[in-house]
Amino acid sequence: MIYIHIPFCKQRCVYCGFYSTAANSVSESYIDAVCTELKLRSDYLTNKEIQTIYLGGGTPSLLTIEQLTRIQNTLTELFDLSKLKEVTLECNPEQLTEQHLNNLKNTNFINRLSIGVQSFDNDDLKLLNRRHSCTDAINATKNAQKAGFDNITLDLIYGIPGLTNNRWIENLNIIANLNIQHLSCYALTVEDGTMLKTLIDKGMILPTDEDQALQHYESLIKWCNNNNFSQYEISNFCREGYEAIHNSRYWDNTHYLGIGAAAHSYNGTSRQWNISDLKTYIQSINSNLVPATIETLSVEDRFNEYLMTALRTKRGLETGYINKLSVDLWQTTEPKLSTYINKGLMVPTPKGYRLNHDGMLLADAIAAELFI
Numbered sequence: 001m002i003y004i005h006i007p008f009c010k011q012r013c014v015y016c017g018f019y020s021t022a023a024n025s026v027s028e029s030y031i032d033a034v035c036t037e038l039k040l041r042s043d044y045l046t047n048k049e050i051q052t053i054y055l056g057g058g059t060p061s062l063l064t065i066e067q068l069t070r071i072q073n074t075l076t077e078l079f080d081l082s083k084l085k086e087v088t089l090e091c092n093p094e095q096l097t098e099q100h101l102n103n104l105k106n107t108n109f110i111n112r113l114s115i116g117v118q119s120f121d122n123d124d125l126k127l128l129n130r131r132h133s134c135t136d137a138i139n140a141t142k143n144a145q146k147a148g149f150d151n152i153t154l155d156l157i158y159g160i161p162g163l164t165n166n167r168w169i170e171n172l173n174i175i176a177n178l179n180i181q182h183l184s185c186y187a188l189t190v191e192d193g194t195m196l197k198t199l200i201d202k203g204m205i206l207p208t209d210e211d212q213a214l215q216h217y218e219s220l221i222k223w224c225n226n227n228n229f230s231q232y233e234i235s236n237f238c239r240e241g242y243e244a245i246h247n248s249r250y251w252d253n254t255h256y257l258g259i260g261a262a263a264h265s266y267n268g269t270s271r272q273w274n275i276s277d278l279k280t281y282i283q284s285i286n287s288n289l290v291p292a293t294i295e296t297l298s299v300e301d302r303f304n305e306y307l308m309t310a311l312r313t314k315r316g317l318e319t320g321y322i323n324k325l326s327v328d329l330w331q332t333t334e335p336k337l338s339t340y341i342n343k344g345l346m347v348p349t350p351k352g353y354r355l356n357h358d359g360m361l362l363a364d365a366i367a368a369e370l371f372i
């Protein structure tokens with residue numbers, strides 16, 4: 001699978017810790033570099049048959065159709081795309097005009113849209129420094145459906161300071177009328193170095209409230225149960241048959257090639273990440289050098305990463321996978337799991353163990369306790 005990072009945003013959202021640059025468009029020199037990096041690294045994955053591609057950001061919906069087509073043509077030249085199942089484009093609602101959506105559909109390339117709605121409440125959107133309104137978000141989703149997109153996911157954020165539980169449920173109820181296939185909901189986190197952190201520290205925005213975020217999460221789970229969205233990961237919910245293929249593979253240890261500034265790659269034994277600096281990235285690629293830091297992963301690193309991601313999923317830990325990694329690690333870990341079963345946090349599955357609802361609330365802490 002291939003991830004392509006498009007690190008350009010028209011303006012910075014206050015909570016954002018991702019690498020991106022404020023710009024009105026994606027520079028041609030960046031697209032040149034992305035296409036060159038694809039060529040330089042076309043042998044990174046041992047299997048050239050690509051099943052999923054994800055264009056993330058930043059704001060990939062700032063790509064023009066010509067830029068997108070150049071990337072598509074380069075991919076087609078270098079890889080076997082005959083078994084391609086899912087190509088996702090992350091989008092901001094304000095860029096999804098009817099015309100642009102029709103053009104996107106006509107590329108016959110993008111088949112899944114991930115729309116960064118974050119909230120349907122204009123006050124929340126203003127607080128987060130998003131550029132769109134509630135109406136923009138609704139229109140973008142409906143226009144995408146009109147253009148023929150039938151695999152749409154929306155991103156929402158809960159735990160926003162001042163967001164009451166009733167207003168959060170109103171957000172969810174808007175979704176009930178939008179007939180989408182997938183939903184990702186994340187608790188607002190306050191990361192160091194973000195504008196949100198500064199504003200909270202200066203007392204200009206209320207701090208986030210963990211109890212309120214937990215109440216929002218409980219309401220979300222109840223709402224999803226009542227509205228036919230099944231939870232397959234802590235933050236991800238879908239209609240039957242619409243699990244995100246690309247993202248699910250990050251959780252099951254599939255190798256991936258990450259292209260672009262700040263993109264990460266994984267080949268089973270090492271992880272590498274490109275420099276988070278646009279200018280240096282472009283200059284380096286133009287000299288045929290990939291500006292990446294490489295970390296070789298020990299069996300313990302891979303085990304810990306697996307714990308961290310697998311415990312967040314409905315599939316849970318698979319005994320077979322851990323045994324393949326190291327029989328010793330499994331023999332050390334399995335007896336510890338009975339503690340969580342006895343506490344009513346974990347249940348057996350046909351292939352291993354998974355956290356139940358109460359356990360999911362403590363997933364990160366449980367993973368940390370099990371780390372080697």
Ligand code: SF4
Pocket residue numbers: 008009011012013016017018020057058059092116
């Ligand atoms: S649009 Fe996305 S990547 Fe860009 S600043 Fe906002 S949250 Fe960050």
